[in-house]
Amino acid sequence: MADDTIRLRPLADTDWDEVVALEARAYAASGLSEGREVLRSRGRVSPATCFVLEHDGQFGGYLLALPYPPGQCPDLTSAEASDHKSANLHAHDFVITEALRARGLSPHFVRQIEQEARSQGFDRISMVAVQRSHVLWRRLGYAAHAEVGLPESYGTEAVYMSKAL
Template sequence: MRHICDSDWDAIVALEAGAYTGDGLSEGRAALESRAHASPATCFVVDHGNRTAGYLLALPYPMFEYPDLTRAEDIVFHSRNLHLHDLVIAEELRGRGLAKGLLRHFTGTAGSKGYEAISLVAVSGSDTFWAANGYRAHREVTPPKSYGADAVYMSRAVPGVRGSRTNPAHASSHRAPLEDEVG
């Protein structure tokens, strides 16, 4: 696992398009890059051999909110909740533990940076994977249709964080323009 660098974007965009275009969920390069730009320290790629095998994008976001798939990020939220926006492993490399390893690395990073909770929107029936990894569904939160008909908002507390509350809904936040984070 390593942080994303500029030369990774062609592979990330291809992986994202391969995973989501068929379901109408592909966002495009500008939106993906904006999400990583909002929090480069919590976005990763995993290599397998000489290729990018997968990636994970996560950014601070208020609990029970989520990025708009139809636009790029223009605000960085200062939140104790980290939203796991995307985790994709190349289809032919699935089942080798790469997703679980990437998720373990990400969760450790979230804890070391003081995040209290991790949220996500499970799409295309992936809620079973997320539930098996400690995430619980919040059926009272209804993601927009752009996430697909079966989208499920889920969250979990970050394990081992001192002062972490068992109820991730208490993760606080505020927001600032993205430009404040760039310089």
């Protein structure tokens, strides 16, 4: 699949309905859904690091990312109150639409995310892998950090991971 059909663009106010609906479909059944206001709080704190993923000009998913100190992450039950100053970009929520899953697009999107993070001066990306996604992230070069304690809101199977850029 050609990389030129895939791009990141800044998240716009008009994207929130699609973001919230996709997030609910991805996480509600597992109890990990944050809801509109908590999601929007992440976007308000760091709009320069929140993106829509497009494939052939259509909404293909989103990334809500924000600077966060290494080894720390947002609690799913709390709105984001302040912008952390950090060279670590925490990829808090990365979801691809159902129609685009299992088509091998994740590595393309991740490369674009990593390139954008580097261009903004970040030297590391972290995340909390949920729903057994740590397998995918490990293949993309992210390392698990079992020593990092996570908020209870992530459940017992979540894995904190990171990668140096």
